Amino acid sequence: MNIAVPTREQREAKLEGMGCKRKRVEDIRFTQGKGNYVDDVKLPGMLFGDFVRSQYAHARVKKIDDSKALKVPGVLAVITAETLKTVNLAWMPTLAGDVQMVLADGKVLFQNQEIAFVVAVDRYAAADGVEAVEVEYEDLPVLVDAFKALAPDAPLLREDIKDKMTGAHGPRRHHNHIFEWSMGDKDLTDAAFAKAEVTTKDVISYHRTHPSPLETCQCVASFDKIKGELTVWGTFQAPHVIRTVASLLSKIPEHKIHVIAPDIGGGFGNKVGAYPGYICAIVASIVTGKPVKWVEDRIENLTATSFARDYHMTTEIAATKDGKVTALRVHVLADHGAFDACADPSKWPAGFFNICTGSYDFPVAHLVVDGIYTNKAPGGVAYRCSFRVTEAAYCIERAMDIMAQKLGMDAAEFRLKNFVRREQFPYHSALGWEYDSGDYHTAMNKAMEAVGYKQLRAEQAEKRAAFKRGETREIMGIGISFFTEIVGAGPSRNCDILGVAMFDSCEIRVHPTGAAIARMGTKSQGQGHETTYAQIIATEIGIPADDIMVEEGNTDTAPYGLGTYGSRSTPVAGAAIAMAARKIKAKAQMIAAYMLEVHEADLEWDIDGFRVKGLPEKSKTMKELAWAAYNSPPPGLEPGLEAVSYYDPPNMTYPFGAYFCVMDIDVDTGVYKIRRFYALDDCGTRINPMIIEGQVHGGLTEAFAIAMGQEIRYDEIGNVVNGSFMDFFIPTAVETPKWETDYTVTPSPHHPIGAKGVGESPNVGGVPCFSNAVNDAFAFLGTRHIQMPHDYWRIWEVAKGLGLHG
Amino acid sequence: MDMSGERRIAASRKKVWDALNDPEILKQCIPGCESLEMQSPTDMTARVKLQIGPVKATFNGKVKLNDLDPPNGYRITGEGSGGVAGYAKGGASVHLTDDGAGTLMRYDVKADVGGKLAQLGGRLIDSTAKKLADEFFEKFTTLVGPMPAAAAAPAIAVKKVGWLKRWFGRKDPLPASR
Numbered sequence: 004m005n006i007a008v009p010t011r012e013q014r015e016a017k018l019e020g021m022g023c024k025r026k027r028v029e030d031i032r033f034t035q036g037k038g039n040y041v042d043d044v045k046l047p048g049m050l051f052g053d054f055v056r057s058q059y060a061h062a063r064v065k066k067i068d069d070s071k072a073l074k075v076p077g078v079l080a081v082i083t084a085e086t087l088k089t090v091n092l093a094w095m096p097t098l099a100g101d102v103q104m105v106l107a108d109g110k111v112l113f114q115n116q117e118i119a120f121v122v123a124v125d126r127y128a129a130a131d132g133v134e135a136v137e138v139e140y141e142d143l144p145v146l147v148d149a150f151k152a153l154a155p156d157a158p159l160l161r162e163d164i165k166d167k168m169t170g171a172h173g174p175r176r177h178h179n180h181i182f183e184w185s186m187g188d189k190d191l192t193d194a195a196f197a198k199a200e201v202t203t204k205d206v207i208s209y210h211r212t213h214p215s216p217l218e219t220c221q222c223v224a225s226f227d228k229i230k231g232e233l234t235v236w237g238t239f240q241a242p243h244v245i246r247t248v249a250s251l252l253s254k255i256p257e258h259k260i261h262v263i264a265p266d267i268g269g270g271f272g273n274k275v276g277a278y279p280g281y282i283c284a285i286v287a288s289i290v291t292g293k294p295v296k297w298v299e300d301r302i303e304n305l306t307a308t309s310f311a312r313d314y315h316m317t318t319e320i321a322a323t324k325d326g327k328v329t330a331l332r333v334h335v336l337a338d339h340g341a342f343d344a345c346a347d348p349s350k351w352p353a354g355f356f357n358i359c360t361g362s363y364d365f366p367v368a369h370l371v372v373d374g375i376y377t378n379k380a381p382g383g384v385a386y387r388c389s390f391r392v393t394e395a396a397y398c399i400e401r402a403m404d405i406m407a408q409k410l411g412m413d414a415a416e417f418r419l420k421n422f423v424r425r426e427q428f429p430y431h432s433a434l435g436w437e438y439d440s441g442d443y444h445t446a447m448n449k450a451m452e453a454v455g456y457k458q459l460r461a462e463q464a465e466k467r468a469a470f471k472r473g474e475t476r477e478i479m480g481i482g483i484s485f486f487t488e489i490v491g492a493g494p495s496r497n498c499d500i501l502g503v504a505m506f507d508s509c510e511i512r513v514h515p516t517g518a519a520i521a522r523m524g525t526k527s528q529g530q531g532h533e534t535t536y537a538q539i540i541a542t543e544i545g546i547p548a549d550d551i552m553v554e555e556g557n558t559d560t561a562p563y564g565l566g567t568y569g570s571r572s573t574p575v576a577g578a579a580i581a582m583a584a585r586k587i588k589a590k591a592q593m594i595a596a597y598m599l600e601v602h603e604a605d606l607e608w609d610i611d612g613f614r615v616k617g618l619p620e621k622s623k624t625m626k627e628l629a630w631a632a633y634n635s636p637p638p639g640l641e642p643g644l645e646a647v648s649y650y651d652p653p654n655m656t657y658p659f660g661a662y663f664c665v666m667d668i669d670v671d672t673g674v675y676k677i678r679r680f681y682a683l684d685d686c687g688t689r690i691n692p693m694i695i696e697g698q699v700h701g702g703l704t705e706a707f708a709i710a711m712g713q714e715i716r717y718d719e720i721g722n723v724v725n726g727s728f729m730d731f732f733i734p735t736a737v738e739t740p741k742w743e744t745d746y747t748v749t750p751s752p753h754h755p756i757g758a759k760g761v762g763e764s765p766n767v768g769g770v771p772c773f774s775n776a777v778n779d780a781f782a783f784l785g786t787r788h789i790q791m792p793h794d795y796w797r798i799w800e801v802a803k804g805l806g807l808h809g
Numbered sequence: 810m811d812m813s814g815e816r817r818i819a820a821s822r823k824k825v826w827d828a829l830n831d832p833e834i835l836k837q838c839i840p841g842c843e844s845l846e847m848q849s850p851t852d853m854t855a856r857v858k859l860q861i862g863p864v865k866a867t868f869n870g871k872v873k874l875n876d877l878d879p880p881n882g883y884r885i886t887g888e889g890s891g892g893v894a895g896y897a898k899g900g901a902s903v904h905l906t907d908d909g910a911g912t913l914m915r916y917d918v919k920a921d922v923g924g925k926l927a928q929l930g931g932r933l934i935d936s937t938a939k940k941l942a943d944e945f946f947e948k949f950t951t952l953v954g955p956m957p958a959a960a961a962a963p964a965i966a967v968k969k970v971g972w973l974k975r976w977f978g979r980k981d982p983l984p985a986s987r
Contacts, residue, residue: 058895058924114924134893302928722927730931 014610019549020542021756024693027534028549029527038266041221044236046294049223050079052287053129053297054280055119055136056307057111060147060378060721061158062140064107067119072135077128079291081136082120082283084108090289094163095252095282098275098500099352100171101181101343102163103381105279110143112160112341113380114721115306120283122295145378145721149315149338152179152375160341160376171343172352172374181343181374186357186434192369195330199321203409205788207401209394209770211313211338211379211715212792214386215733216528218268219304224284225294232259233288237281239264239556240274240526241566244503246558248277253285264556270528271705272384275346275568276309306726309346309382310715313338314394318402326412328421331368331433333359333398337383339374345383346568347390348498348505354390355489355655357434361399362443362487362659363421368433378721387705387766389490389569396486400771401778401788404483408782414483414775415456419447422485429752436489438657439751442685446747447485450661450683453745456481459665467783476671478784482664482776486768490760491574491656492565500565504651507575508562509583511540512645515633517626518550521583524564525576526556530762531694532572536580538690539756543584544591545611545625562647570658570760573690574751579650581755586646591628597637598623656751656759660684662772668780670807673799675711675777677740682768686761687750699744699765706769708734710777712794732794781805810899812918812938816946820954822905825912826880828953829903838948840941843867851877857889861937862930866894881905895924911954918942 009017019025032038055067069081084106087093094102107118121132144158151157159165159178168175172182196202222237233255239245242264250257267274280297287295299308314337321330337353339345347354353372360368385391407417422443423430430438451457459481466479495504508524521540525532532555537548555561564576588608595613596603599621606613614622623631632644665679682699689695712732718724725731750757770791777793778786784805789797802808818825828834832853836845841858848854853872859865870889877883882905888898899920906913922934930937 055893058890058893060923114928137892140890140896302925306928718927720921720923722923722931724927724931726928729929 011610018541018545018547018611020538021688021690023538023691025534025538025548025691027531027694028537029531029533040218040266040268041223041236041238042298044223044265044296046223046225049294049296050122050124050287050291051126051129051296052120052122052280052284053126053133054117054303055121055133055138056303057107057114057116057118059111059140059142060114061112061143061145061160063110063143064118064138065141066139068137068139069119071137072121072132075128075132075135077124078121078132079124080122080287081132082106082122082287083118087286090286092252092282092286095277096501097342097344097381098277098346099343100349103342103344105282110162113378114723115303115380116341117279117283117307120287122287122291145719146179147378147717147719147721149313149336149375149377152377153177153373160378179376181339181376182352184352184372185370187369188367188433189369191367192330192332195367196319196321196332199329200324201322201406201410202319203402203406204317204319205402205405207316207318207398207788208790209312209314209316209397210791211310212386212709212713213305213310213715213731214271214273214384215305215731216269216271216273219299219301220274220278220280220308221296221298222281222284223294223296224281224288226285226288226292228292230259231255232261233285234261234263235281235285236263236265238267238270238274239566240267240270240528240568242526242556242558243524243561243563244500244566245277245281247503248501249285252282262558264526267526267528270568271387272311272346272568273304273309273386274528275384275566276344276382278308301728302726305715305731306723307380309344309384310340310380311382311384311386312394313383314391316394316398318398320402320406322406322410324410326410326417326420328363328365328406331360331365333370335370335372337372337374338377338379339383340377340379340381342381343374344381346385348492348500349502350497350499351390354385354392356391356395358392358436358487358489359395359399360432360434361396361403362418362423362441362485363399363403364423364427365433370434379717385569387702388763389488389492392488392763393767393770396484396488396767397771397774400484400486401774404775404778405788408787413460414779415447415451418483418485419444422447437654438487439654439753440749441487441657441659442747442749443485443659446659446661446683446685449747450663450681450745453683454663454665454679454681456663476669478668478670478780480666480668480776480778480780482666482772482774482779484662484768484772484775485659486764486771487657487659488570488764488767489655489657490570490763491652492569492571493655494653495651503565505565505571505575506649506651507564507571507579508647508649509576509579510562510645510647511580511583511587513544513546513587513629513632515630517546517629519546520552520554521580522561523553523555523576524562525567525572527567530567530572530698531691535573535690535694536577539577539580540584543581544588562649570763573758573760574656574754575650575652577758578652578755579648582650583646583648586648587644590632590644591625593640594628594631594637595623598631653753656687656754658684658686658759658761658764660764660768662768664772664776666776666780668777668798670802673795673797673802675793675795675798679743680740681743681745682765683745683747684761684764685747685749686764687748687754687759688757689746689748690758695761696744698762700742702763702765703742703769704734704739706766707739707773708732710770710773710791710793712792714792810920810922810935810938812942813916814942815913815915816950817908817911817913818950818954819911822880822907822912825905825914825953828949829883830874834949834952837952838945840944851875855887855889859891861926862933864894864926864930866891866926868897891924891926893925895922895926897922897926
């Protein structure tokens, strides 16, 4: 009998650990329609709630008449602010330290604001009930334009805080002012500008857009009056935070609240916040004693739950004539809508926007952000990015291009000249961050070579000459972006949300047969945690990834964690996994030493078990050690093989990347073609290259959408004029360009496995890259900064404005 | 939304003026009007059923006549709520002048539409408004002073004319790649 001993390669391959292009295990159920989403939760006797919403952007609510609604068959109750006041829930705290109306209390401040919650036996009856509620309004002057918010005669929006001139982030200087936040050294920056050889100053706006996940926000609340327990199934990116907030608000003890986030169909930041729908469903369940479901429709999602961006960034760069940057000055007018409900850690009212020095070595910088109220939906979430990082990357990457143009320098050369150099890491930025690691020159040079940058510029020069000679109506743009992200929120010394520190957690139990379950404080919305987390454990403790189940989203079983957003899962929870796995490995080593009758120090790890140094035939696999851990542990050692780790990261991680876009634009039609898009990402250690590629494809597609047309637009009376997928740009396979991906690897020095996070990089780097391509295409005709989004019509308008249409 | 136009009506200015102040005539002319009641010589309440694009709604509204200058014209203003469908408010200045044996009626309309109507029907509001105006005047002309077919052709000039101009001159940008 000849039994083949598996080779080292075979043993390693069997684990499907880190670096393996392991197929996504969750796709088995998703591709067969067997996912279990909130709307799949169906409980006996379940009721449905639906909102009466404001038609006005700003109006006094004079009367809510529910008498006809209550006569609609199947309608059981109509909840208004007056009802909620009896339980002290007419207003709720926001994640940003403001308060927000749950249901309109006297007035409405944005279109589609929640006014009343109709509870009925089914969805249809609830909708009929909503139609039958009569609301009498008295319209008020509407404030839509952020630049008019702080005018002395601007309409007063927030009557509730009109005399409260100190907000959660310090003094307010106007009734529509929320906060002023500043970072950096003003005096040194002003001095650098005063003696600068060349300066630029531009208002660079990042328009209002929306994360628009495929599945909208929804929940089912079920209150058990006998046990006094509340169970909430919901689309929560951060289920534990929801449980804590629900407990603080409802006064139900936290152990009697069960929050379950089942499968989630995309989040992108939209599902971080707490919404009136959740509160109303919970109250309705407590009132009726029955489970209550609330499911947003598409218009409600686009117009009422958290938007993203709406940042107007006045950006100034100072530089020497030969192209060395000397200072950066940025003022942001941040439009937060009617309530400050943006999702940023407590100490950072503008998130990590102070990463806006980007990948460049600015000796000094100064940043001021003014948050303001307008008659628009509240929010300001990080749509596929860490807090305000896409805004910062767009700001600096556009401004660097503008400066290069003014200096007459090549945009790539200008960047190479100003990059933070490899030997400068860890690098302390002028606005207060410590960049952990990076190698920007290597990445940029690799990317330039891959796209044939020199040849592209030569081709562009020829095309421009041909255009000027009238031989072609097409112009060519080369977009460059070199972004540095800041992800993995975050170290408890500077990151918390409502006082809850932003650590994350993992609990691993290895079963006697050597299979395992890992429970996490994060929550996948499509990122593939079940696949990648298992790979980390596989490599760390030598159990095949297929033998490891990853479970998230149930607050009763999962260890406390802050959830998934801001690319924090791998940097924070990924580290917790490695640390928990290492605790297990340490115990396994003790067991192995006992079984092999050697000292622990005489053992070495070998793929899937321990072996005696110098005696490779004397070994114990993890599977054997797991059995022994339960059934024959060494004397004095308690049985079992499990570990919990809570990881408080020492620093953020700083992924970076070099993106190039080649675009051809027909000036007569405004139609663009993206000829090429190349994305090089450095996310440190790569756990699953296939998932990384998928993440990059998805992020680039969203970046493409945002840069080229995706916008939430308001008319002058506060109507959202593109609140459905008829008008809101969601690219399909037809519009989406082909993506080329590439990478370098610069591991994070402080992360247990060196990983940095990647899910959001392509959105952060992609948007400026597309926008720079459009701007670059027109630059030789005399444009300086063309605002996003760049849809065909707007591009056509630019060409028309330049007199290109004869 | 702005809209202006003129119509020739084969009736005396006095007759046209009276018709413009007659709720029974107005009720028959306003498309979808289910009721129109005079509360005072200048105030009316109306109930109108309308569909704009995918949104169907019954509007309950108030109509007021201002700047009465018989028989030369008035300004008619109104606002109506369509419940969850949204709201509309606005006004029209109507001027009557003699035109041979008939009367020339000029009007300038300015209206704001809000709520779901504006969100979903945004692209259709201008064209629907024009269609409704056509229907109104067709009926009004038929009732008050029918003209020979050629002369009765609508002379409405919506500010944004022609499909090309409507397409490119629109305030709404097109989605990026459709």
